[in-house]
Amino acid sequence: MREIDLCMLKAGEPFYYSGTLIVMRDAAHKKIIEFENQTGNLPLPLNGRIIFYAGPTFSNEKMVIGPTTSRRMDKFLEYTLSKGVIATIGKGERTPKAVEIIKKYRAPxxxxxxGCAAYLSEKILGWKIVAFEELGPEAIYEITVEDFPLIVAIDCNGNTFNQNR
Incomplete structure (x- = not known):
């Protein structure tokens, strides 16, 4: 699946993604906003990117990663989507306000x-820190994945898929 095709997918549709993801969570979101407020620039380009809400750990130089709860990032969602982010990945439900923002920006x-970080980690071809190395596991990483399993929870039209069915 290529990033450009994301709005063709419907809520509940599973697919495999190959490409790059930007990994970040709470601390990195806060730090990006602070960085832009202080410098007038972003520490990395976000336009056309997909954010994966996760906090990696490392074992023998191998990245082990699984999704984190997305609702905590809802307060940053409009900011990141306004910077050109085309989709977000995580786990759990989003707030009703987040659903409206997803629909507004057409970013699923x-x-x-x-619960299967070891499996997901097998899908990572490479990784690097791209910003805020001092944050450790909360730094911003870019990972390259192949056949990374995903399900559309909220599509570009704001339709939702109940994960508890």
Missing amino acids: YLVAPS
Whole structure:
């Protein structure tokens, strides 16, 4: 699946993604906003990118990663989508306000299977820190994945898929 095709997918539709993802969570979101407020620039381009809400750990230089709860990032959603982010990935439901923002920017919310970080980690071809290395696991990483399993939880039209069915 290529990033450009994301709005063709409907809520509840599973697919495999190959490409790059930007990994970030709470601390990185806050720091990006602070950085832009202080410098007038972003520390990395977000336009056309997909954000994966996750906090990696490392074992023998291998990244182990699984999704984190997305609702905590809802307060940053409009900011990141306004910077050109085309989709977000995490786990769990989003707030009603987040659903409206997703619909406004036509940027779907995707879920990755939780509880299987070891499996997801096998899908990572490479990774690097791209901003805020001092944050450790909360730094911003860019990962390259192949056949990364995802489900459309909220499509570009704001239709939702109940993950608890």
